Amino acid sequence: MVWNALLLALREIRRNVLRSFLTILGIVIGVAAVIVMVTLGGGATAQVTAQIASLGTNLLMVRPGQRMGFGQMSTAAQFDLADAEAIEREIRSVLAIAPASSAPTTAVFGNRNWSTSITGIDNRYFGVRNWTLASGREFTASELRAGSSVCIIGATVRKELFGAQDPFGNKLRLEKLSCEVIGLLQAKGQSTMGSDQDDLVLMPLRTFQRRIAGTQDIGLIQVSVRDGASTEQVKQDIEELLRTRRHISPSEDDDFQVLDMKEITQMLAGTTQVLTALLGAVAAVSLLVGGIGIMNIMLVSVTERTREIGIRLAIGALEREVLMQFLVEAVVLAAFGGLTGIVLALAASVVLADLMSIPFVFNPGIVVLAFLFSAAVGVIFGFFPARKAARLDPIEALRHE
Amino acid sequence: MSGTDSTARPLLELQGVTKVYGRGAAAMQALRGVDLRIDAGEFVAVMGPSGSGKSTCLNILGCLDTPSAGSYRFGGVEVGTLSRNQRAELRRHYLGFVFQGFNLLNRTTALENVELPLLYRGMHIAERHRLAREALAAVGLAGWETHTPGELSGGQQQRVAIARAIVTAPDVLFADEPTGNLDSARSREIMELITAFNRERGLTIVMVTHEADMAAFATRRVHFLDGHIESDTRAHDFMETA
Numbered sequence: 001m002v003w004n005a006l007l008l009a010l011r012e013i014r015r016n017v018l019r020s021f022l023t024i025l026g027i028v029i030g031v032a033a034v035i036v037m038v039t040l041g042g043g044a045t046a047q048v049t050a051q052i053a054s055l056g057t058n059l060l061m062v063r064p065g066q067r068m069g070f071g072q073m074s075t076a077a078q079f080d081l082a083d084a085e086a087i088e089r090e091i092r093s094v095l096a097i098a099p100a101s102s103a104p105t106t107a108v109f110g111n112r113n114w115s116t117s118i119t120g121i122d123n124r125y126f127g128v129r130n131w132t133l134a135s136g137r138e139f140t141a142s143e144l145r146a147g148s149s150v151c152i153i154g155a156t157v158r159k160e161l162f163g164a165q166d167p168f169g170n171k172l173r174l175e176k177l178s179c180e181v182i183g184l185l186q187a188k189g190q191s192t193m194g195s196d197q198d199d200l201v202l203m204p205l206r207t208f209q210r211r212i213a214g215t216q217d218i219g220l221i222q223v224s225v226r227d228g229a230s231t232e233q234v235k236q237d238i239e240e241l242l243r244t245r246r247h248i249s250p251s252e253d254d255d256f257q258v259l260d261m262k263e264i265t266q267m268l269a270g271t272t273q274v275l276t277a278l279l280g281a282v283a284a285v286s287l288l289v290g291g292i293g294i295m296n297i298m299l300v301s302v303t304e305r306t307r308e309i310g311i312r313l314a315i316g317a318l319e320r321e322v323l324m325q326f327l328v329e330a331v332v333l334a335a336f337g338g339l340t341g342i343v344l345a346l347a348a349s350v351v352l353a354d355l356m357s358i359p360f361v362f363n364p365g366i367v368v369l370a371f372l373f374s375a376a377v378g379v380i381f382g383f384f385p386a387r388k389a390a391r392l393d394p395i396e397a398l399r400h401e
Numbered sequence: 402m403s404g405t406d407s408t409a410r411p412l413l414e415l416q417g418v419t420k421v422y423g424r425g426a427a428a429m430q431a432l433r434g435v436d437l438r439i440d441a442g443e444f445v446a447v448m449g450p451s452g453s454g455k456s457t458c459l460n461i462l463g464c465l466d467t468p469s470a471g472s473y474r475f476g477g478v479e480v481g482t483l484s485r486n487q488r489a490e491l492r493r494h495y496l497g498f499v500f501q502g503f504n505l506l507n508r509t510t511a512l513e514n515v516e517l518p519l520l521y522r523g524m525h526i527a528e529r530h531r532l533a534r535e536a537l538a539a540v541g542l543a544g545w546e547t548h549t550p551g552e553l554s555g556g557q558q559q560r561v562a563i564a565r566a567i568v569t570a571p572d573v574l575f576a577d578e579p580t581g582n583l584d585s586a587r588s589r590e591i592m593e594l595i596t597a598f599n600r601e602r603g604l605t606i607v608m609v610t611h612e613a614d615m616a617a618f619a620t621r622r623v624h625f626l627d628g629h630i631e632s633d634t635r636a637h638d639f640m641e642t643a
Contacts, residue, residue, distance in 0.1 A: 015509065307504065311517075312517070314463075314498050315517060318489050319485065319489070395466055
């Protein structure tokens with residue numbers, strides 16, 4: 001009986017190709033939207049995780065201020081170099097530290113200028129962050145000590161300011177400071193959060209403090225932990241040390257933050273997952289709308305085919321056979337829509353993932369789920385029209401014009 | 402086989418059948434106590450003016466409707482007590498229908514239209530195609546299998562409808578004004594076709610018509626007026642009077 005109903009349904013769909021196509025359009029778009037959202041979201045999550053993992057999970061970031069809520073930081077006293085040195089000196093298991101401080105700035109070369117950020121560091125920064133130079137050299141000890149006007153630039157800054165020109169030996173103007181380019185960082189591309197990791201200028205920390213910031217502040221201390229040591233333990237030790245140094249009474253909260261890369265990974269992955277779920281949910285609403293579209297068309301179809309239903313009933317079709325025919329028709333339509341949506345979504349996901357330069361992560365779960373959901377939409381929204389058809393009086397139906 | 406043999410077991414038998422539509426003051430009595438027996442092999446023309454109850458009677462005989470009171474036996478089975486689905490089974494296995502408006506499925510080939518009743522019998526595709534081709538050949542439409550109703554003339558469409566009605570080898574063929582939408586030449590052809598099925602295959606036929614020309618093909622004429630049978634004449638009677 002189901003086989004028969006399937007045959008009849010396919011015939012009916014073939015008889016009305018255009019209408020069938022328009023009917024399933026809603027489902028096609030709904031399914032495609034859900035799958036694209038979830039697939040791209042999955043790709044973004046995978047990229048965040050991979051990128052942070054590449055930094056090394058034995059990295060801790062110590063920042064002043066405390067996270068207040070979504071994207072807000074409380075203001076608090078900055079660190080100074082002594083804080084960084086204390087961490088290195090007093091806490092076991094610390095392999096290296098890298099103090100840094102940064103500010104937004106505009107870099108000028110000739111008649112070109114470029115908005116970027118400038119970060120004051122010392123050479124330990126390269127080791128802790130695992131950054132390498134594409135060409136040129138790191139800062140010398142005397143440059144670091146004296147606060148010389150030298151800088152190392154990222155690939156984007158080089159491209160924007162120098163174009164094809166050789167940057168070495170040329171001088172950038174940063175604020176009121178004229179700064180010689182001595183090194184070029186290896187290009188790293190876009191970060192997960194969409195920021196350009198090559199858009200930066202590095203200079204000796206002392207140069208930054210004296211000439212740019214005008215303070216002795218340190219905005220960020222990065223700490224790498226010895227292999228095999230517990231990052232959790234080091235994190236606690238740092239917190240204890242800084243509370244003492246910053247005279248925080250036991251009743252007060254920390255006015256700084258020690259972030260474990262593992263936590264950052266989880267936090268960012270969590271954020272993208274929430275966003276993915278949200279977008280997926282919005283897309284799922286369009287699936288529902290698609291289902292209502294199917295019900296609408298099926299109802300119209302039942303009215304339009306009243307006479308046909310009359311013929312079938314007169315010929316001896318049972319109530320459940322007519323019900324089954326219309327139900328199967330709705331399910332087949334919805335499933336067709338689902339399949340079309342899946343094909344469309346996978347093609348779109350591959351293209352979009354490439355455009356957004358995130359990996360294409362095939363998620364078989366969501367594909368199966370979207371297909372089953374679209375079939376279920378067919379059953380749910382097809383049932384009412386099908387029952388209406390099955391309960392028609394054959395005499396009335398035959399008389400219908 | 403003789404339709405006039407009064408000793409034959411009746412195939413269709415109405416006894417005191419009434420049919421009332423609506424309720425209370427709006428009630429309309431379509432049939433007011435009809436007694437009618439039709440034997441296997443008969444070709445009955447049911448006649449009468451509009452509203453005389455002839456269509457209602459055909460619907461009841463065709464198991465599409467049930468009497469409000471009285472008894473209708475089909476092959477000895479009391480139809481009035483059957484459920485909607487049981488009556489559908491009865492129609493599927495023993496009855497064929499031809500309508501005035503042909504009632505073919507649009508955009509569906511002649512072959513698919515004809516095999517529709519076989520589909521509801523769950524018949525295998527090869528067998529279904531064979532029987533449908535045979536039925537189309539029997540109505541003179543061999544070679545027209547892949548044409549859709551839109552590509553066929555009125556007469557041809559009615560032939561397809563007849564093929565659909567007889568493809569299941571029913572016991573009774575019900576025809577409701579089968580020539581109502583056709584010109585006189587086509588009407589004559591259709592009537593000859595139906596008559597041939599009656600004569601050659603012994604198919605029992607009950608046909609509603611208001612055209613005397615068409616009724617002349619039948620072996621028996623039943624006249625309805627105001628919900629009851631006004632006259633019931635056999636072929637040899639009216640042949641004599643003619």
